[in-house]
Amino acid sequence: MPDASAHTTPSRKKDHVDLCVDADVTHRAKSPGFERVEFLHNALPEIDLDEVSTATTFLGKPASLPLMISSMTGGYDEAERINRELAEVCEELSIPMGVGSQRQALESTAYHESFRIVRKAAPSIAITANIGAAEAAQQDVRDNIHLLIDLVEANALTVHLNPLQELLQPEGTTSFRGVLHGIEQLAASLPIPVIVKEVGAGISASVAQRLLNAGAAVIDVAGAGGTSWAGVELLRNSERAAFDALWDWGIPTVDCLTSIAPLRRDYTFTLVASGGIRSGLDIAKAIGLGADMCAAARVLLQALLHENQDALRARIALWQRQLRAAMFLTGSATIAQLQQAEMAIQPQPTVAKHVR
Template sequence: MNARDGNNATVSRKADHVRLCVEEEVSFTRKTTGFECWEFQHNALPELNLDEVDASCEFLGRRLSVPLIISGMTGGYEDAEPLNRSLARLCNQVGIACGVGSQRQMLDDNRFLGSYTVVREEAPDVPVIANLGAAEIARLKDFSLVHRLVDAIEADALAVHCNPLQEFLQPEGNPEFRGALEAIGRLVRDLSVPVIVKEVGAGISGPVARRLEDAGVRWIDVAGAGGTSWAGVEMMRRGEQCLPVSHEFWNWGIPTADAVREVRHVVDPAVKIIASGGITDGVMMAKALALGADYVGAARPVLRALWNDGFEEALRLVEGWANDLKGVMFLTGSRMISELKQQSLRCVARAH
């Protein structure tokens, strides 16, 4: 396969991913995020007014209205440009961070560069996060191309996604991760913006987080199980020419709540944790923060709202999450995010 054929396959795959995520049911079927196992203690005398609650925070040198990142899902094909334009405009309007989907396609082909650069155009006031896979990072002899990807969208950080499960199941996947950790460590030292290492829905464990910390990583997005199953997405894409695979992979991974707690327990407090994977409302956001996360990420619910119902409904969804988060803060007597993070959660039985 030549470079252009390979890039055409990448473009087709990106279109498949978005279509399946918005049109099909690709959530985990037997595993939840684990957030339903935790409850806040209600404070009947919060000693503050709702309008005194301040859910804002700093992220990558910019101020967010709430600690929320719309994680990268798309880019690199023709129809991605209007989607990313709307997502970026939404993020800028609400005052939250915005990520792009994998920029792997840009390594060889700039045909759809505009589907990525539109994000900074529409979101000049909020953090923008570039995105490239760990398998791609491991293959690079130097990081000049990575610098170019970051500079092209004027990104405030680079997300490096570790997705071995997805690469294993993807018909045209690249399950080659030898040397990825060492390459990530070199990239952290080489790049002028922070490197955020993330999974894509199978979670990051405590031991992996420690290895990342030892390599110099100071930002970890656990991207746990319970939301979108990218294994499920790839299983839907597998044709008859592919070997059959066990359906168990659909539900493979570490629940998001468990991953947050495990990673927070083993890494230094200076390591910032992002909780993503199955976040669907502001109460879950609040639980993630109280369990040890510093920020929260979400992608598919916002993309689906935008795709199915339009910009205004997607905006209402995100504004509703922000309102829910402030409601939890009010009901726990937490005026600021730092106070919410000190709240105790009560463990209840895990749902089956």
């Protein structure tokens, strides 16, 4: 195994951004599943396009469309510029934003500004703080969590569940015992909601149910079909060949949504769709499947870093136009109406089984 001490948190965070922007780290044989979902075309929409509004709210703040820039970075030199530029666009377009894991900010104050800059650049939007599952399990981290929340004046704390990523990360931690208890403690003690997300392997209905019982207010599925965090870590791992088969491990985003949305019958929660969102039509379909908000990470970061803020703005504006088109064609004047639009869903190609 590689020497874990050779990797500090800041250089890992930089590796992650560099690999996500420059390498092909999408799932190879798995899509998010949006091609299996169609709206039933409404030939009698009985609305004017002008009446369609993509506006919504998230964490009590207005958002111009149900899209947020997902948790990505912070905690090393260049992250300050990246987070500032992402935040400026989010503020301008009035969409929420997450910061990346803030574990490093507990280890050192060196890069606190890379997180603080987000709130400075985006005073009015919803911003989410971020820690990993393994940290949420630790009492000393929970005792200091207010430092991380205060750094970005967060409207919610996101806990990311990433057992696959940690398993394949050369310097990763595989101590996942006590995570649910940690989330329960955070949900009970914090003045802001707790969001629980994956990072690209998805959340099943049974896991979602345990998280909701523990007090999570928001579930962000971060399903398979977009960025493969197994893929990112395999590219950093000298033992790659041994675990290459795990590159595509995970539950496709659409399957997470169709299985978790019915839990609304018994629980009140906000559902976020992410993992491979690549168009306004994907956003529309995710909303039609019951999501309240969508989140995208890698493709938006690529728009910024391969090009610039204008390219990022243009991408989001294009997605908004595509979303509006789908809303018009389903006769949905509001996001709430789009959630009720008629859809046809092809069955999952694979069948879950318990053969005895």
